[in-house]
Amino acid sequence: MSHAALPDTDPPKPDSWLTRNKLSIAPWFFLAPALAFFSIYVVIPIFESLWLSLYEWNGLYKADGTSTATWVGFNNYVKLWEDPNFWTSLKNNLAWLILYMLAVPAGLFIALFLNQTVAGMRFYKSMFFFPFVISQVVVGLIFGWFYNPDFGVIGSVWKALFCEETTNILGNVTFTCSRTAPDILSSPEWATYGIIFAGLWPQIAYCMILYLTGLNNVAADQIEAARLDGAKGWKMLWYVVLPQLRPATFIAVVVTVIGALRSFDMIAIMTQGGPFGSTNVLAYYMYEVAISEYGERYGYGSAVATVLFMIMLVYISYFLWRMYQDEKVSR
Amino acid sequence: MFPRPIEKSGPVAKTAYQAFLPVALFLWLLPLLAIFVTSIRGAADINSGNIFGWPSEFAMIENYQAVFTQSAAAQYMLNSVLITVPSVLISVTLACLGGYALAIYKFRVAVPLFFLFVAGNFIPFQILMVPVRDMSVQSGLYDTIAGQFLFHAAFQTGFCTLFMRNFIRALPFDLIESARIEGVAEWRIFWYVVLPLVRPAIAALAVLIFTFVWNDFFWANVLTQGESAKPITAGVRSLNGQFVNNWHLVSAASLMAAIPPVAMFFLMQKHFIAGLTLGAVK
Known part of the structure; x- marks a missing residue:
């Protein structure tokens, strides 16, 4: 191709490089801002954390701007292995994972209860959903107060059941109790369960709304057909309805697992990991070691975060794999 | 529709269901109601231990004002x-x-x-x-x-x-x-x-x-x-x-x-x- 061959005649206007390739360039223009933001704040920090978990660092910089971090290899992980707080946290994470799952059947149960069309049903459905909308900080405060043995609900019920009110000569009222009221959040054995119970409240609401939407879309003709065949009650639920609710169940399980592993707010509000570290979970313990009053331990904290990330990665991979299967079908 | 619409189970069941709904809702939102009632109580109730009874005085405006000013x-x-x-x-x-x-x-x-x-x-x-x-x-x-x-x-x-x-x-x-x-x-x-x-x-x-x-x-x-x-x-x-x-x-x-x-x-x-x-x- 030489220059000479080009203009003289009047060819159709040649498409510029940009026009010819617009379908392969355009997506990058649309994607660039989201990708840039997401990389800076999410993708790159993940790798930085993984890398930092191999260092010991108090978060400070030298005068010349280089970080004071020192390479320790897998030392942080060795320390984790010997750290009883880490094992407590892991054990509590497991308790969260298992007990939080109760939100799924409980949500289904409430959804079935509410799936009627009597007057005012819309109002009831949205009121049942209410707990999910409010901040977990507020939920934590409410339940922390409920559990208070002196002036919470538990305390009052206890007074009514086991205490006798006596008034002495001076007119002062004292309570003599046959048993002392349980202080759930100060008990190393029970505190975690108290927090999980509080956490279930909004989570059940979330699962409920997923199932209510699912129930809306259950094929009516299949239900009618099954009814003609004499199916009802549990059998109908198990063999006809639940299979159709599978997408709802899947999302409910996914969000519940993530919710369980992310539990931080309520622990911070209700016990701050105490008493004696007995309510720590990895999410909270990581925060505690990384930014504690005794100075920052970024490397060690990153090692805890890495463990939590790896656990979550199992679920993320499974979720992505399921999505990939759907994608293949839809293509 | 599943479960079977309650209307089909007769008027008694329907009335019972409708009567039970507000009770269930009350129990479900009890924590929230308790905190709301507490937020409109006067300080005297809190000090005397009247946490769950009817408020002896209503101090809604005072309380919310106090939060903002203090x-x-x-x-x-x-x-x-x-x-x-x-x-x-x-x-x-x-x-x-x-x-x-x-x-x-x-x-x-x-x-x-x-x-x-x-x-x-x-x-x-x-x-x-x-x-x-x-x-x-x-x-x-x-x-x-x-x-x-x-x-x-x-x-x-x-x-x-x-x-x-x-x-x-x-x-x-x-x-x-x-x-x-x-x-x-x-x-x-x-x-x-x-x-x-x-x-x-x-x-x-x-x-x-x-x-x-x-x-x-x-x-x-x-x-x-x-x-x-x-x-x-x-x-x-x-x-x-x-x-x-x-x-x-x-x-x-x-x-x-x-x-x-x-x-x-x-x-x-x-x-x-x-x-x-x-x-x-x-």
């Missing part, structure tokens, strides 16, 4: 608004653009990139904490409003892009195809053809992200220090320390923190639920 609650509320609104605007805008790219164009990395946004959305915050905090300190964004909304916007972009991409993909592709044949420029297709059609998705995302960001507590602790940039969720915690055993004030402050997302939910209920149940129904 603490930095007003500042916290304002901070929350200043953090939440830009987060919503930025993340939804970025997701409209990104979701369009991932849904409409067929290029090799479209699916892997889409999965990157999906996966990023599920990771634990802790794996981001140290680098994001360090980056904020280095760039002077630590303990500022901007430092928080930039992070929230970036993180929520993951969920928003997932949502938008699926929504746009469900639109009839012929629309875009025919616009292309007409020779309409790509960005004009986005602006004039697609954007008007995704309005419901934008509404759903806006309410959801508003709630998520408003209720954030973790990043408020990681990225702020003093009162000047703290949102109301973290603020309520410090108020809890300040008003020890003044349960009527703590309750009032907690309810105030809860009101904006609750109002958002009731105003935009349809969109909210459409957003949350994404993917739950095919």
Whole structure:
């Protein structure tokens, strides 16, 4: 191709490089801002954390701007292995994972209860959903107060059941109790369960709304057909309805697992990991070691975060794999 | 319909069901009701131990006023608004653009990139904490409003892009195809053809992200220090320390923190639920 061959005649206007390739360039223009933001704040920090978990660092910089971090290899992980707080946290994470799952059947149960069309049903459905909308900080405060043995609900019920009110000569009222009221959040054995119970409240609401939407879309003709065949009650639920609710169940399980592993707010509000570290979970313990009053331990904290990330990665991979299967079908 | 409509079980069952509904709702929302009643009690009730009985005096206005005058609650509320609104605007805008790219164009990395946004959305915050905090300190964004909304916007972009991409993909592709044949420029297709059609998705995302960001507590602790940039969720915690055993004030402050997302939910209920149940129904 030489220059000479080009203009003289009047060819159709040649498409510029940009026009010819617009379908392969355009997506990058649309994607660039989201990708840039997401990389800076999410993708790159993940790798930085993984890398930092191999260092010991108090978060400070030298005068010349280089970080004071020192390479320790897998030392942080060795320390984790010997750290009883880490094992407590892991054990509590497991308790969260298992007990939080109760939100799924409980949500289904409430959804079935509410799936009627009597007057005012819309109002009831949205009121049942209410707990999910409010901040977990507020939920934590409410339940922390409920559990208070002196002036919470538990305390009052206890007074009514086991205490006798006596008034002495001076007119002062004292309570003599046959048993002392349980202080759930100060008990190393029970505190975690108290927090999980509080956490279930909004989570059940979330699962409920997923199932209510699912129930809306259950094929009516299949239900009618099954009814003609004499199916009802549990059998109908198990063999006809639940299979159709599978997408709802899947999302409910996914969000519940993530919710369980992310539990931080309520622990911070209700016990701050105490008493004696007995309510720590990895999410909270990581925060505690990384930014504690005794100075920052970024490397060690990153090692805890890495463990939590790896656990979550199992679920993320499974979720992505399921999505990939759907994608293949839809293509 | 399952379970069988209650009307078919006769009038007695229907009446019983309708009578039981408010009882069930009362029990379900008992914690919330208790905190509301507490927030309108006078201090005398709290001190004398009348926590669950009928309030001996109503002090709603006094309590809420006290929260505002005796603490930095007003500042916290304002901070929350200043953090939440830009987060919503930025993340939804970025997701409209990104979701369009991932849904409409067929290029090799479209699916892997889409999965990157999906996966990023599920990771634990802790794996981001140290680098994001360090980056904020280095760039002077630590303990500022901007430092928080930039992070929230970036993180929520993951969920928003997932949502938008699926929504746009469900639109009839012929629309875009025919616009292309007409020779309409790509960005004009986005602006004039697609954007008007995704309005419901934008509404759903806006309410959801508003709630998520408003209720954030973790990043408020990681990225702020003093009162000047703290949102109301973290603020309520410090108020809890300040008003020890003044349960009527703590309750009032907690309810105030809860009101904006609750109002958002009731105003935009349809969109909210459409957003949350994404993917739950095919």
